[in-house]
Every structure is written in structure tokens, then in C-alpha cells.
Amino acid sequence: xxxxxxxxxxxxxxxxxxxxxxxxxxxxxxxxxxxxxxxxxxxxxxxxxxxxxxxxxxxxxxxxxxxxxxxxxxxxxxxxxxxxxxxxxxxxxxxxxxxxxxxxxxxxxxxxxxxxxxxxxx
Numbered sequence: 677x678x679x680x681x682x683x684x685x686x687x688x689x690x691x692x693x694x695x696x697x698x699x700x701x702x703x704x705x706x707x708x709x710x711x712x713x714x715x716x717x718x719x720x721x722x723x724x725x726x727x728x729x730x731x732x733x734x735x736x737x738x739x740x741x742x743x744x745x746x747x748x749x750x751x752x753x754x755x756x757x758x759x760x761x762x763x764x765x766x767x768x769x770x771x772x773x774x775x776x777x778x779x780x781x782x783x784x785x786x787x788x789x790x791x792x793x794x795x796x797x798x
Contacts, residue, residue, distance in 0.1 A: 680769050687765050687774035694782025699789065702798045730796040741795075751791050758784040 677685075705726060706712040717727040733740040734750065741747045758781055765777035790797045 683769070683771045683774050684766055686771070687768075687778040690775060690778040691765075691781040691785065694779055695785040695789075698783060698786035702786075702790070706798065728798070730794075730798065732796045741791075747791065747795050751788060754784055754788050754791065758788065 706728070709718055709726070710716070711718055711726055711728045713728060714730065715728070717725045719725050732742055732747075739750075741750045761777055761781045761784065765774055765781060768774045768777065787797045
């Protein structure tokens, strides 16, 4: 196996690891911790709370998708961006670049699943 192929496989593994950690964390927070309604929160430190929110939009809630059509439009746009990031990741050769793109891809996959299942991102 060439070093470049090894780096790319590590990138794929990292993207899936991030996806699974993302889904596990959201499941843990909304399940056992019971932070699953708007307004629910848990203080972890005096300066750090976990708060439940439903993001129907994109970055910081902009361009909210409250209708079925805009929900699926955002799923499609996010999937297209994830595809572009995947292609970009497979074209990269440097481990640092591959790992950075893998982190983005893992988060995007988690957001796609949330929006597909729930209609919003937790």
C-alpha cells in the first residue's frame, strides 16, 4: 500500500469515526442526560452548559428550512457539499489536508442524518 493510499484510508476512517461519535454524543445528550426539549440544559461547569436546540437552517440558523421542500433542498445541498469534500479529500496527498477534510466530512454526514431523520440538526 502506498503512503498516499494509506493516508486516504485513514481519512475515510476518521470521517466515519467523527460521524459515529457525533451520533453517539447526540444520542447520549438527548437520551440519558435528558436534554431533549427546547430550553433544556445541563450545567457542566460554571461557564459551560449543554443546551438543546433544533437548527432548521444552516450556519447559526440562517436560511431556515421549515417546509418539506426546503428541508430536502438543504439535505441535497449538504450531500452535494459532502460529495465535493470527499472528492477533494481523495485528491489530496498530505496527511494534514486529508485529516482536516475528514473532520468536515464526518460532521457533514452527521448533519445529513439529523436533517433526514428529524428535519433539523441537533
